[in-house]
Amino acid sequence: MWVEADIRIGLPAFTIVGLADKAVREARERVRSAITNSGFEFPQKRLTINLAPAYLRKIGPGFDLPLAMAILAASGQVEREQVEDCVFAGELSLTGELRPIRGALAVAQGTRAHGLARIVVPAARAREAALVEGIEVIAAGSLHGVADILAGRAEVPPLPEAVAEPDDPAVVEPPDMADVRGHAALLPAIVVAAAGGHNLFLHGPPGTGKTMLARRVPSILPPLARGEAIEVTRIHSIAGLHSGGGLVEARPFRAPHHTISPSGLVGGGAVPMPGEVTLAHHGVLFLDELSEFARSSLEALRQPLEDGRITIVRSQRVMLFPTRCMLVAASNPCPCGLGDHRCRCSAADLARHQRRLSGPLLDRIDVTVAVGRPSARALRDQRAPASAALRERVVAARERQLRRFAGLGVGCNAQMTPRMVRELVGATPSALRLLYELHDRDGLSARGHHRVLRVARTAADLEGSDIVGPEHVTAALAHRTDAAPQRAAA
Amino acid sequence: MTACDACLRRTDLLVAVSGSIDIAWRERRGRTARVLALPDEDLLGLDPATLSRYETFNAAFARRRIAAAELTAVCRCASGYPERLRELPDPPAVLHVAGSLAALLAAEAVAIVGSRRATAYGLEVASALGRAVTAAGVPVISGMALGIDSAAHLGALEAPGAASPVAVLAGGAETAYPARMRHLHARLVDAGAVVSEMPPGFGGHRWCFPARNRIIAALSTVTIVVEAATRSGSLITADLATDLGRTVAAVPGPVTSRYSTGANELLHAGAAVIRDARDVIDLLFGADASRLPDPQPLPPLDPAQRRLLEAVERGHGTVAELARTMEEAQAASRTLSELELLGLVRREFGGRYVRCL
Numbered sequence: 001m002w003v004e005a006d007i008r009i010g011l012p013a014f015t016i017v018g019l020a021d022k023a024v025r026e027a028r029e030r031v032r033s034a035i036t037n038s039g040f041e042f043p044q045k046r047l048t049i050n051l052a053p054a055y056l057r058k059i060g061p062g063f064d065l066p067l068a069m070a071i072l073a074a075s076g077q078v079e080r081e082q083v084e085d086c087v088f089a090g091e092l093s094l095t096g097e098l099r100p101i102r103g104a105l106a107v108a109q110g111t112r113a114h115g116l117a118r119i120v121v122p123a124a125r126a127r128e129a130a131l132v133e134g135i136e137v138i139a140a141g142s143l144h145g146v147a148d149i150l151a152g153r154a155e156v157p158p159l160p161e162a163v164a165e166p167d168d169p170a171v172v173e174p175p176d177m178a179d180v181r182g183h184a185a186l187l188p189a190i191v192v193a194a195a196g197g198h199n200l201f202l203h204g205p206p207g208t209g210k211t212m213l214a215r216r217v218p219s220i221l222p223p224l225a226r227g228e229a230i231e232v233t234r235i236h237s238i239a240g241l242h243s244g245g246g247l248v249e250a251r252p253f254r255a256p257h258h259t260i261s262p263s264g265l266v267g268g269g270a271v272p273m274p275g276e277v278t279l280a281h282h283g284v285l286f287l288d289e290l291s292e293f294a295r296s297s298l299e300a301l302r303q304p305l306e307d308g309r310i311t312i313v314r315s316q317r318v319m320l321f322p323t324r325c326m327l328v329a330a331s332n333p334c335p336c337g338l339g340d341h342r343c344r345c346s347a348a349d350l351a352r353h354q355r356r357l358s359g360p361l362l363d364r365i366d367v368t369v370a371v372g373r374p375s376a377r378a379l380r381d382q383r384a385p386a387s388a389a390l391r392e393r394v395v396a397a398r399e400r401q402l403r404r405f406a407g408l409g410v411g412c413n414a415q416m417t418p419r420m421v422r423e424l425v426g427a428t429p430s431a432l433r434l435l436y437e438l439h440d441r442d443g444l445s446a447r448g449h450h451r452v453l454r455v456a457r458t459a460a461d462l463e464g465s466d467i468v469g470p471e472h473v474t475a476a477l478a479h480r481t482d483a484a485p486q487r488a489a490a
Numbered sequence: 491m492t493a494c495d496a497c498l499r500r501t502d503l504l505v506a507v508s509g510s511i512d513i514a515w516r517e518r519r520g521r522t523a524r525v526l527a528l529p530d531e532d533l534l535g536l537d538p539a540t541l542s543r544y545e546t547f548n549a550a551f552a553r554r555r556i557a558a559a560e561l562t563a564v565c566r567c568a569s570g571y572p573e574r575l576r577e578l579p580d581p582p583a584v585l586h587v588a589g590s591l592a593a594l595l596a597a598e599a600v601a602i603v604g605s606r607r608a609t610a611y612g613l614e615v616a617s618a619l620g621r622a623v624t625a626a627g628v629p630v631i632s633g634m635a636l637g638i639d640s641a642a643h644l645g646a647l648e649a650p651g652a653a654s655p656v657a658v659l660a661g662g663a664e665t666a667y668p669a670r671m672r673h674l675h676a677r678l679v680d681a682g683a684v685v686s687e688m689p690p691g692f693g694g695h696r697w698c699f700p701a702r703n704r705i706i707a708a709l710s711t712v713t714i715v716v717e718a719a720t721r722s723g724s725l726i727t728a729d730l731a732t733d734l735g736r737t738v739a740a741v742p743g744p745v746t747s748r749y750s751t752g753a754n755e756l757l758h759a760g761a762a763v764i765r766d767a768r769d770v771i772d773l774l775f776g777a778d779a780s781r782l783p784d785p786q787p788l789p790p791l792d793p794a795q796r797r798l799l800e801a802v803e804r805g806h807g808t809v810a811e812l813a814r815t816m817e818e819a820q821a822a823s824r825t826l827s828e829l830e831l832l833g834l835v836r837r838e839f840g841g842r843y844v845r846c847l
Contacts, residue, residue, distance in 0.1 A: 185810045185819035203840035333840060347606035347636045351670065354839075370808040370841030382814060437831055471824055474831075478809065478823030482839050 002052040003063070005070035010046030016067070018051030021059045021271075030061075030092050031068045038096035038144040043075045057317065059271055062101040065090035065120065068143055082150040087111045087119040096143040098122040103238040105230070108132040120146055126159050127246040128237060131230055174250060175216045178386040182374025183209055189479045191390055193367040194220045195397035196458030197412030199305070199327040201290075201362070201481055204371030206337040210330040211255075213371070214286045217328055218251040219387035221284075222395045228282045231322065235281055239274050252283030252325075258292035262300040272312040272319040277304050280325035290329040291356040298361045301327075305364050308415070324411075329365065331357055366414060366451045368481040397461040413458045421450050425457045427468040434473050452476045493556075495549040497565030497583040501689055502552060503533055504583075506543050508695045510536035515697040526701060527580035552689065559664040559690035561586045570595075577734055578708045582687035588663045589683035593629060593654035594709065598774050601631045601710035601731070603703075603724040604638025604717040609749055610844055612717030613641040614836075615741050618847035619714065620645025620655075622767030628774060629653040629682065631710045633660075633702060634671055638716045638724070647677055654682030656709065660702040661694030662686055700726050707731040712773050714764055715740040718752030725752050728761070737773055739764045766847070789832055798825050799845075802835050807842040 014028050035042045049067055051058050066088040072078040089107045091099040101107075104125035109132050111119045118136045121129045126139030139157055140146045148154035177187070193200040194217060202210040224232065229247045236242040236252070256265060256276040267275035277285055287293060304310040304323035312319045334345045335353050345353070374382070401412050404424060410416060416424065435449055453468070455476035460468045504511070504526075514525045514536060525533075534541055556563045564570045565584045572594045575581045587594070600623050602616055620630045620642035630646040632639040634657040646655040657678050661667050663686035666675035678684050687705060688698060703723060707713055707730035715738070718724045728738045739762035743750020757763060762773055791799065801812055809826070813819035826843050829835045835843045 183810065184815050185813040185822070187816050188820045188823065189809070191816075343607075345607070347608075350607060351636055351668075355670075358839075368841050370810065372808050372810045374810070378814065385816070434831060441833070474824040474827035475820065477827040477830065478837075479841075480837075482837060 001056075001058065001063075001066075003066045003070045004050040004052065005067075005074035006048045006050070007043050007045050007071075007074050008048075012044045012046070014047045014049075016049045016051065018049075018054045019057045020051055020063075021057060023061050024051070024058050024063050027061065027064045027067055027092075030064050030094060031071065033094040034064070034092040034096040034143050035068055035071065037094060038142065038147075040072060040077050040143075040147075041075070043071070047071065057271075060102070061091035061099075062089050062103070062107075064092035065098065065143070065146070068092060069146070072147065078147055078150060085117045086150070087116050088146075089119070090122045090140070092143060098140055098142055098146075100124040102240045103234070104128045105131055105234040105237050108135060108137065109234070111135050120149075123157070123160050125237075128233065128242065130159055131233065131247055174219055175212075176219055176387045177216045177384050177390055180209060180212055180216065180384045181380075182378035182382050183213060183371070184378075184382050184384050186213065186369050186371060187384060187390065188475075189367055189369045190217065191220065191393060192455060192458050192462065192475075192479060193217075193326070193328075194390075195394045195412075195462050196366070196401070196455065197326055197414040198366035198455060198458065199364055199414065200329070201365045201368045202328065202330040202371050203333065203368060204330075205373060206332055208371050208373050210371050211286075211288055214255075214284070214288070214328045214330060215253060216387065217284050217286075217326070218253050220390040220394050221251050221326070222391065222398050224249060224251060224282060232282050235274055235278055235322070239279060241279065252280050253286065254280040254283065254325075255286040255288060258287070258289045260293070260297060262294070262297045265297050266300045266304055266310050266323070267312050267319070267321050268314075270314065272314050272317070272321075274321045275310075277301060277323045277325060278310070278321040281322045283325055285325045285327050287327065287329045287361075290331040290361065291335075291353050295356065295360070302360050302364060305361075326414075327361075327365065329361065330371075362481060363447060365481045366455050367479045369479070393462055396464070397458065400461045400464070401458075413454050413461070416454055416457075418450055421453050421457075425453050425468055426460075426466060427453060427456070427473070428470070431456070431468050431470045431473045434470050434477075438477065448480065452480055455479055492568035492570055493553070493563035493565040493584050494567050497567060498549050498552045498563070499544065499547045500530055500533075500583040501687070502547050503530060503540065503544055504687075505689060505692055506540040507533055507537045508692075508697070511697050512695050515700075524580055525697075526582075555690055556586060559586075559588075559662070561588050561663055561690055562591050563587070564591060572709060574711075575705065575708045578704060580704070581708070582705060584687070584689075586663045586686050586689060587683050588685075589679040589681075590654060591683065593656050593683040594685065596629045596653065598712075599629045599631050599656070599710040600770060600774070601706045601713040601727065602638070602642035602716060603632055603706065603713065603727050604642075604715055604753070605719055605722050605724065605749055606635050606637040606639070607719075607749065608637035608641065608717050609747065610838060610842070612638055612741075612743070612749065614844055614847055616641040616716045617645030617648070619716070619741075619764070619767055619770065621648045623770055624653045624655065625649040626767065626771055627653050628771075629656055631656045631658065631706055633658055633706060634667070634674060634678070634684070636668060636671075640671055640674055642716075643674055643678060647674075647681055650681065656682050657684045658702050658705045658709070659684060659686045659694075660688070660698035662688055662690040662692045664690045667694065699723060703727040704730045707736065708734055710736065712737045712739060712770065714770065715753045715756055715761070716764075717741070717743055717749050718756075719749055720751045720755070722752045725756070728756055737762060739770070739773060741765075788834075791832075794821070794825050795829055798822060799829055799834055802826075802829070802843050803845050807838075807844055809841070 069088050073083045100122045104121050105128050108129035112135050120138045123139040130137045233248045254276045265275050308324040309322050334343050335349050336345050456468045456472040459472040459475045563584050566581050616638045624646040632642045663684045666672035703726050707727050713731035715724050731738050740753040740756040741764045809823050813822040836846050
């Protein structure tokens with residue numbers, strides 16, 4: 001984005017052109033006050049600011065600082081050479097203080113992409129911008145400070161220390177699988193899901209620990225790679241979820257409420273903003289009470305989950321958001337949640353519940369786990385292994401997958417295309433025979449067939465095996481997601 | 491088409507006064523509800539405004555509508571009418587049949603009815619009974635409702651050709667009710683028959699459901715109740731079958747389950763106990779088990795498989811209930827899949843295993 005300022009003789013006026021939105025046009029008042037209050041002079045002439053390229057809509061208060069700098073440079077209060085090759089981003093207060101902005105990382109990446117050398121950002125966002133290598137990041141506190149630094153009258157301040165935020169994952173102990181008692185038997189299936197990036201469905205009565213388990217899935221996923229972490233930081237910064245304290249290190253965990261709208265889930269709005277599925281990029285998207293979500297929301301989620309990205313088209317622009325996340329869904333067996341013999345739901349309630357469950361999303365889920373009420377003894381005695389131990393196995397299995405998929409643009413078994421399933425799974429004839437047997441008897445669909453093979457591949461990866469044998473297929477079969485119940489009720 | 495003008499006109503009259511019948515039915519609750527046994531004049535008395543419709547009734551038009559819906563009509567004056575229905579004090583004037591009329595004329599027939607809200611246990615028993623009874627050459631009759639009824643039909647369809655299943659509907663026979671059963675409806679029309687007392691296009695009033703139950707009870711020689719709560723409609727079917735002097739039987743359920751209280755009460759009152767299809771055949775033909783294949787002997791199982799199978803039979807159907815540690819869980823899920831491949835257990839939606847019957 002280029003900001004041009006032109007000052008000529010005429011009646012005092014201040015015009016901004018170039019598809020600026022309300023926040024940018026309001027910048028006139030902020031910039032005028034900030035310049036005056038910083039000890040500079042606001043030129044009492046005819047002032048025109050052009051934001052280029054002119055076809056793009058400009059939004060947000062981040063243009064305050066560049067506008068002010070353009071005016072100062074045009075009126076000769078700042079040397080022109082000093083602002084050349086320099087990117088500015090920041091919101092101004094009336095006194096000339098710099099306020100944090102969203103998306104500093106994205107701006108910094110743009111700086112490097114355009115081959116520019118320096119970027120000036122508000123101090124609170126400097127660490128975030130500094131994640132981009134090869135550019136000079138100048139952390140500034142005020143408009144006056146910016147001018148001083150550029151003119152060489154002041155030292156470039158060091159990057160501020162990371163501030164510990166209350167919700168900083170480094171401060172709060174991340175949840176650990178070892179906290180979960182009485183569910184050790186469910187862990188193999190959850191580890192398989194995590195190791196292969198398979199979407200997971202937790203099915204069981206309320207209060208049995210479905211949410212607790214889901215919250216701990218990120219803790220057994222491999223740590224974020226640097227490239228992934230930068231992507232996550234950028235998305236969260238744009239969405240205003242990031243405190244500016246450097247790289248996001250924990251995998252995101254997003255748990256939207258079931259009343260969420262389709263655009264809240266996949267992104268949208270007049271100015272397209274990332275939805276929950278994008279905020280969960282490289283992390284876990286948890287949908288509790290799956291059957292309560294609007295069908296349209298789940299329908300919208302289908303494509304992004306499949307493609308790993310979503311394209312949002314609005315009148316002015318086309319946005320592409322990444323959506324590579326692991327879906328964890330949970331549901332009660334029936335609306336009242338009590339289960340078989342104590343359930344008070346009518347046949348119609350139950351039928352509706354199952355119809356909604358069996359909807360669009362279920363055939364994107366490879367692994368189903370029946371969560372039950374653990375016995376008192378299990379609650380007392382049983383200890384789950386710590387997440388770190390489970391994560392080691394997951395990481396080892398992921399590394400095998402990465403080696404297998406090198407150069408194929410696929411990161412884990414769950415993303416295998418049908419062709420890759422045929423060519424790369426390495427199932428033995430006896431393993432395939434088992435599948436065909438089930439295929440003939442229970443009408444396992446072709447899609448179900450592939451899903452079982454994908455999960456079997458992960459089970460083999462966890463054991464460090466190159467071939468998928470019958471034992472891996474039987475393990476995968478026990479984790480499969482069945483199609484909607486064919487029967488009337490139940 | 492063997493339906494006489496008088497019977498078609500009476501059916502049309504039922505449609506015309508169906509709202510009033512609802513009220514009359516409620517007033518004469520229970521067994522005294524013989525509204526359908528009233529002669530035409532008394533039915534007209536329920537709603538005098540219908541007199542002109544009754545007098546100007548056009549039988550040819552009614553026949554055309556029946557033919558357009560691809561139904562066959564048979565009235566109680568005709569010879570193709572199921573004899574057993576004539577034992578009713580209020581036999582339906584016309585039966586509208588989608589599918590084969592002959593399906594209604596079998597020498598024996600078994601009704602399998604039960605709660606719409608059924609448990610996995612009830613559904614498994616209903617479909618196993620439906621399958622085995624059909625395989626023994628006896629048609630299964632039910633009401634195509636959610637739950638037990640449709641499970642029994644689905645079971646019957648798994649033994650193709652041995653006997654023709656029959657569904658009796660409360661509304662028009664050409665339309666699936668409930669609508670989500672349309673696939674089942676189509677399969678039943680192909681394999682057997684879907685029957686209704688009411689003409690095509692009729693949606694069904696409250697009274698039509700107990701009225702439908704009387705047809706199920708009268709068409710069958712044995713009525714089996716699988717899972718019924720205390721106020722279940724299937725108990726009405728059992729009562730009607732008792733009135734007709736037919737055999738009533740029930741499948742015992744857990745005494746702790748509110749979904750089996752009705753069935754267990756029937757047993758307490760002296761209904762025959764049904765443990766498997768063999769008991770049904772014994773009821774029908776005396777102790778003549780030759781119509782049924784011998785129960786499949788268990789295939790050779792290793793100790794782990796045997797242990798898990800027994801646990802599943804006791805109702806411990808999820809991996810969580812069968813294992814305490816990760817290693818045990820891994821072994822258990824493999825063994826469960828092996829048992830499934832052997833056809834001994836079945837995986838339900840959500841990951842619970844139940845024993846196949």
